[in-house]
Amino acid sequence: MAEPIINCGQHTNEILNLFCCKCEEVICVHCMIDNHQKHEMKHLFDARKVIQGQLKRILTTEHEHITGKIKEAKDFVSNELSDSDTDEKQVCEHIEKSAESAKNKIESQTKDLIDNLKTKYATYIQTVQAIVKTVTETETKILELRKSVNDIDDIEWTQQVELFSKIKKSINSLKTMVKIKKDI
Numbered sequence: 001m002a003e004p005i006i007n008c009g010q011h012t013n014e015i016l017n018l019f020c021c022k023c024e025e026v027i028c029v030h031c032m033i034d035n036h037q038k039h040e041m042k043h044l045f046d047a048r049k050v051i052q053g054q055l056k057r058i059l060t061t062e063h064e065h066i067t068g069k070i071k072e073a074k075d076f077v078s079n080e081l082s083d084s085d086t087d088e089k090q091v092c093e094h095i096e097k098s099a100e101s102a103k104n105k106i107e108s109q110t111k112d113l114i115d116n117l118k119t120k121y122a123t124y125i126q127t128v129q130a131i132v133k134t135v136t137e138t139e140t141k142i143l144e145l146r147k148s149v150n151d152i153d154d155i156e157w158t159q160q161v162e163l164f165s166k167i168k169k170s171i172n173s174l175k176t177m178v179k180i181k182k183d184i
């Protein structure tokens with residue numbers, strides 16, 4: 001089994017060759033420095049049993065559970081997108097309240113506040129849209145594999161790692177989304 005050469009989505013010059021045992025994520029050396037310091041690490045190849053075990057469960061018995069999670073994420077996302085008018089109103093109300101409570105209602109200060117919140121909101125919507133894409137792609141891939149694959153060994157190791165990363169990313173995306181929403 002050769003080492004899969006998959007570039008890190010966040011650090012495109014680095015190869016995904018590490019496995020964080022704590023976060024159960026496939027990462028690169030930069031990811032490790034940025035987000036996984038002091039976490040137990042394995043070389044990717046040495047984690048293949050863990051990865052294959054999880055994938056096997058996802059592709060067989062736990063599939064419904066994962067699909068449920070993905071569906072939850074998708075529903076949340078489509079609600080977010082359809083509620084964007086309401087959200088925009090809420091953002092405006094929030095701005096008004098913030099503006100009211102500010103001691104000095106100097107015009108320029110209010111404008112800065114509005115611009116700041118608008119930028120945050122626009123970034124949030126962009127993030128949500130990216131999440132829809134990731135989650136949908138992952139679900140499609142799982143469904144596709146379920147049709148054609150009987151055994152985990154039928155899938156190439158590189159593909160296994162890619163799929164594993166996608167699934168983790170989809171599940172983590174939802175958490176990130178909720179966190180960002182709180183910050184607005």
Ligand SMILES: [Zn+2]
Nearest residue numbers: 008011028031
């Ligand atoms: Zn990375």
Ligand SMILES: [Zn+2]
Nearest residue numbers: 020023036039
């Ligand atoms: Zn970690």
